[in-house]
């Protein structure tokens with residue numbers, strides 16, 4: 041362990057949420073025993089984790105799809121490093137679904153056998169920034185910021201849970217996973233593409249998982265994963281976990297807006313230009329393109 045902060049726990053160069061993480065678990069993470077049929081959703085925070093967790097559990101378990109099971113997201117596909125409900129992962133029946141924010145170099149080494157599946161979801165970093173600003177002001181377990189400008193500086197410096205989104209070094213989050221993609225059995229998904237065409241995205245995920253869905257099942261998955269329905273689904277939206285287990289500093293929800301280009305409502309021209317300069321410098325040779333905005337009428 042290096043570094044010390046009330047909210048951040050730095051372990052091997054990466055910032056974990058101090059109040060959720062178990063340092064002894066981290067020390068053994070490398071040797072965490074994976075199974076060939078494990079599935080991991082891996083993201084930088086605020087990139088569509090909970091959404092993809094919901095899609096995965098709907099694909100795998102008819103019970104959720106038919107609303108016959110009363111199991112919340114944190115129990116359907118628990119966070120590997122933030123095991124809120126102290127689930128005994130070894131006793132968990134297969135197939136196990138996990139979520140995680142770990143950078144590629146902290147992932148259990150068993151994932152490199154390329155059997156267990158990884159779904160990496162990315163989102164344009166300006167919307168990540170805005171989503172994260174609201175989220176960290178809302179929860180007592182994250183450091184609050186007075187304004188977007190203040191939070192943006194922390195974000196650009198990597199002084200947040202998840203460390204740097206931006207990267208010029210291959211060990212940072214997005215680039216690290218992308219550049220080491222051949223070491224893993226990995227599918228890259230893009231938040232904005234999921235927004236634009238959820239049905240095709242669900243099909244892409246189910247095909248990667250080798251889980252064939254009937255038309256009827258596909259409809260049910262899509263229907264329960266669209267923002268408006270997920271937002272009011274108490275098993276999917278984390279509301280009771282945030283309120284009763286983690287603690288709210290200000291009123292709000294995990295499913296906040298779920299749109300593309302919300303940053304345009306928050307960043308000043310100067311802030312946006314500063315962000316662009318950093319982005320261009322650090323990501324100039326990165327081959328994937330990001331979707332920064334969409335016609336607002338299409339973004340329903």
Ligand SMILES: Nc1ncnc2c1ncn2[C@@H]1O[C@H](COP(=O)(O)O)[C@@H](OP(=O)(O)O)[C@H]1O
Pocket residue numbers: 083084085086087088089090091167170171172174235265266267268270294295296297298299302
């Ligand atoms: N079904 C859905 N459709 C679109 N966005 C969703 C979604 N479920 C969650 N999100 C959005 O994903 C973000 C949270 O990401 P994560 O789960 O990685 O923490 C939030 O973004 P906003 O704060 O911009 O609304 C949340 O609203």
Ligand SMILES: CCc1ccc(OS(=O)(=O)O)cc1
Pocket residue numbers: 057060085086089114119122123124141175201
């Ligand atoms: C344990 C559930 C949980 C809650 C909040 C989280 O925040 S973040 O995604 O790391 O920003 C993560 C896990």
